[in-house]
Amino acid sequence: MAAREILRTTLCIVGSGPAAHTAAIYAARAELYPILFEGWLANGIAAGGQLTTTTDVENFPGFPTGILGGELTEKFKEQSVRFGTKVFPETVTNVDFSARPFKLYTDSKEVLAETVIIATGAVAKRLTFKGSGEEEDGYWNKGISACAVCDGAAPIFRKKPLAVIGGGDSAMEEANFLTKYGSKVYLIHRRNEFRASKIMQSRTLSNPKIEVLWDSSVIEAIGNERGLLSGLKVCILHSSPFPPASSLFPAAPSLQTCDPKP
Numbered sequence: 001m002a003a004r005e006i007l008r009t010t011l012c013i014v015g016s017g018p019a020a021h022t023a024a025i026y027a028a029r030a031e032l033y034p035i036l037f038e039g040w041l042a043n044g045i046a047a048g049g050q051l052t053t054t055t056d057v058e059n060f061p062g063f064p065t066g067i068l069g070g071e072l073t074e075k076f077k078e079q080s081v082r083f084g085t086k087v088f089p090e091t092v093t094n095v096d097f098s099a100r101p102f103k104l105y106t107d108s109k110e111v112l113a114e115t116v117i118i119a120t121g122a123v124a125k126r127l128t129f130k131g132s133g134e135e136e137d138g139y140w141n142k143g144i145s146a147c148a149v150c151d152g153a154a155p156i157f158r159k160k161p162l163a164v165i166g167g168g169d170s171a172m173e174e175a176n177f178l179t180k181y182g183s184k185v186y187l188i189h190r191r192n193e194f195r196a197s198k199i200m201q202s203r204t205l206s207n208p209k210i211e212v213l214w215d216s217s218v219i220e221a222i223g224n225e226r227g228l229l230s231g232l233k234v235c236i237l238h239s240s241p242f243p244p245a246s247s248l249f250p251a252a253p254s255l256q257t258c259d260p261k262p
């Protein structure tokens with residue numbers, strides 16, 4: 001294996017979402033000459049972070065008509081680079097913070113840094129229920145996905161009943177997004193109220209293609225003879241005024257999503 005290139009810096013930033021680039025812009029303007037590792041599909045997320053997985057970002061100041069997530073993250077990077085941040089499309093795979101200078105490693109580089117900012121964000125948390133996994137009898141990627149924006153337009157989801165699990169902003173956003181493609185979207189939530197922002201709640205509740213299943217939890221994914229998801233077994237939880245029950249729920253194929261803050 002070729003020797004790693006050694007870089008020395010005052011500040012090394014790991015990550016490439018809004019947090020990393022905000023840090024980079026401030027540091028670069030303070031003439032700290034930061035280097036930033038934006039990751040190469042680190043944690044399965046493209047450089048730019050979670051906003052690359054969404055369509056319209058409507059709450060960012062300066063964009064009164066909204067801006068596409070991918071476009072916004074490109075602007076973050078452009079602004080960091082403009083002030084002198086060096087951006088590398090590599091993932092930091094190992095660190096040694098036991099002594100100064102701190103050491104960070106990528107496949108091709110070793111960085112000696114006086115300071116480090118870690119802004120590696122978050123990843124979708126996958127739910128586990130029978131049939132939700134990647135094993136032979138599971139339906140992960142065979143009808144179950146964690147990203148409606150990435151997968152929702154695929155032919156297997158078009159004009160079919162779909163399901164989204166969750167009650168936060170991500171769930172609302174994904175359910176609304178999927179109404180463009182599915183015949184109907186079931187929003188399955190384990191509580192009797194949402195934690196999403198009010199505006200996302202009202203957008204969801206007023207969407208005629210979305211039906212909310214309150215106090216409900218998915219307990220099993222059911223497949224068809226082609227090995228694709230064909231339905232979900234949903235359990236009504238004890239907090240509901242109804243007695244505990246489970247039923248086969250026709251949502252074929254369905255999507256799984258998750259709350260960033262469960």
Ligand SMILES: Cc1cc2nc3c(=O)[nH]c(=O)nc-3n(C[C@H](O)[C@H](O)[C@H](O)COP(=O)(O)OP(=O)(O)OC[C@H]3O[C@@H](n4cnc5c(N)ncnc54)[C@H](O)[C@@H]3O)c2cc1C
Pocket residue numbers: 014015016017018019020037038039040041042043044045046047048049050051053054056057058059090091092093119120121122123170173
């Ligand atoms: C579908 C969806 C829609 C959203 N819509 C909105 C919205 O409209 N408005 C809003 O304000 N917020 C929205 N959010 C939330 C917003 O995306 C997050 O709050 C924000 O992206 C968090 O930023 P961050 O910089 O902390 O991390 P992230 O955006 O998670 O970025 C972290 C980055 O670090 C990289 N990374 C991880 N590990 C390493 C490593 N070892 N080396 C190098 N790089 C690494 C990752 O690949 C990733 O690119 C949405 C989130 C989702 C999932």
